Amino acid sequence: MTPDTRTPDSPVAEPPAKNSPDALPISAPGDTTAEDLLLLANRSTLMLKKIRDEILKPEPRKVPPLVSSTRVQEMCGIDRKRMAYALNTTSLPQGTQGRPGGVRSFTVEEAVEWVRAERKPTPRVGRGKVITVANFKGGVTKTTTSTLLAQGLAMRRARRVCHIDLDPQGSATTLYGYNPHAEIEENDTIIPLIQAYVDGTQFDMRTLPVRSYWPNLDIIPASPQLFNAEFMLPARANLAKEGDLRFEQVLHHGLEALTEEYDYIIIDTAPTLSYLTINAVFAADGVIVPVVPDMLSFASMVQFWHLFSDLITGMEEFGDAEKKRFEFVDVLVTRVAPNKAATRVLQQWISNLYGSRVIPVEIPETDLARNTNLHFQTIYDLDKYEGGLETLRRIRNPIDQFVDYVDEKASASWATGVKA
Ligand SMILES: Nc1ncnc2c1ncn2[C@@H]1O[C@H](COP(=O)(O)OP(=O)(O)O)[C@@H](O)[C@H]1O
Ligand SMILES: [Mg+2]
Structure with a gap:
């Protein structure tokens, strides 16, 4: 595998010239027909494929980055001397050097081996943790955050991770180098689980995860057909008899088998209170809510917390539904614009309101973070x-x-050695 040498500053694929066959004719306002829309839809599918192929060149698939020795030391919590000693005295991977005596770099897989041996993460006891990233607002970095969390837990903490894309738009799926529209089929997504619920049959979710380009990290991708779940779930729920699985428990129930295999299951959700999002929230041990410190996002959170609390209270009103408890519901302040007085005021409000629920790290807004997504990359791909x-x-x-914060918090119960 050749490492990815493009940078976020490399140009994105050029748009088609105005008179090329790929360019759309500009129609006069008021005369857009159904055929025009279909044409637009088909052309955008084609265009996305072209852009993606261009960006991923020369590899048809994404490849993981190389990891510098300094970074491996940081992930392991060791210094240069300790690394040199371990290189000489253990069978840990030697990495590669550009020239003899030169700087070493490691593959992600090798880095994981180092982390396992040197940081010695608390082994999982009992079932893995399900973490859902949710906020009914779009653009608050749910997809970016859930993907970085999945990649980070897999590499920095040597965890076995499954990332589930529950957004029919498939943005997370795209970050793994797949075109949700053209390359993912309904049966690759969690639809077979929903179908089994509709049919009253069993489905083993262990058949769904596929390996991603990132070591230690499997994915269950999304495609636009996931949207069908929004009809399938309520239609079946209307026919439910006493004792049937409730519609919001379908994913939770299905995930039981997967939590035996993975340390973490990370779920990315759509920016709506959909039936799938409800399932994702209900299945979660922990929920992470990314919030952006701007006034509109702050205001929209009022509605989010009301809907969230109504949802959980509503579930508890059914005598047979067990009381839902989350290990944590935490807020991640993200896209923090530097040096803006208004941002600082909102951050103060956020911290007053959410108190200890605020994760004590804030993610800055940077051009680099914005541009990496343009290349279907995350910061960890660089x-x-x-x-x-x-x-x-x-x-x-x-x-x-x-x-690291999320892993320490979520794995705290494993340290006690008692099965959760
Ligand atoms: N730290 C950041 N700084 C600047 N832009 C960011 C940052 N993180 C993500 N973005 C950009 O914000 C936009 C929304 O992110 P995304 O993860 O798709 O949000 P959501 O899933 O909540 O809709 C994307 O265009 C992404 O490139
Ligand atoms: Mg998203």
Whole structure:
């Protein structure tokens, strides 16, 4: 595998010239027909495929980055001397050197081996944890956050992770290098689980996860057909008899088998209170709510907490439904614009309101973070950045801290050795 050498500053695929066959004719306002819309839909599918192929060139699939020895030391919590000693005295991977005596770099897989041996993460006891990233507002970095969390837990903490994309738009799926529209089929998504609920049959979710390009990290992708779940779930729920599985428990029930296999199941959700989002919230041991400190996002959170609390209270009103408890419902303050007085005021409000629920790390708003997504990449896909290591670290360090914080919190119960 050749490492990815493009940077977030490399140009994105050029848009088609105005007179090329790929360019859309500009129609006069008021004359858009159903055929025009179909044409638009088909052309955008084609265009996305072209852009994706262009961006992923020369590899048809994404490849993980290389990890510098400094970064491996940081992830393991060891210094250079300790690494040199371990290189000489253990069978840990030696990595590769550009020239003899030169700087070493490691594959993600090798880095994971180092973390396992040197950081010695608390082994999982009992079932893995399900963490749902949710907020009914779009653009608050749910997808970015859930993908970084999945990649980070897999690499920095040597955890076995399954990332489930529950958003029919499939943005997380795209970050793994797949086109949800053209490459993912209904049966690759969690639809077979929903279908089994409709049919009253059993479905083993262990058949769904597929390996991603990122070591230790499997995914269950999304496709637009996931939207069918919004009809299937309520239609079946209307026919439910006493003792039947309730519609919001379908995912929770299905995940039981997967929590035996993975340390973490991370769920990305759509920015709506959909039946799938309800399932994702109900299945969660912990919920992470990314919030952006701007007034509109802050205001929309009022509605979020009301809907969230109504949802959980509503579930408890059914005598047979067990009381839902979350291990944590935490707020991640993200896209924090630097040096803006208005942002600081809102951050103060957020911290007054949410108190200890606020994760003690904030993710800054940076051009680099915005641009990596343009290339279907995350910050963790970058092994170096031509714009300077400082620029990369400014965004990567808080993400690292966030990942470590979540792992320490979620794995605390494993440290007691008692099966949850
Ligand atoms: N730290 C950041 N700084 C600036 N832009 C960001 C940052 N993180 C994510 N973004 C951008 O914000 C937009 C929304 O992110 P996304 O993860 O898709 O949110 P959601 O899933 O909540 O809709 C994307 O265009 C992404 O590139
Ligand atoms: Mg999203």
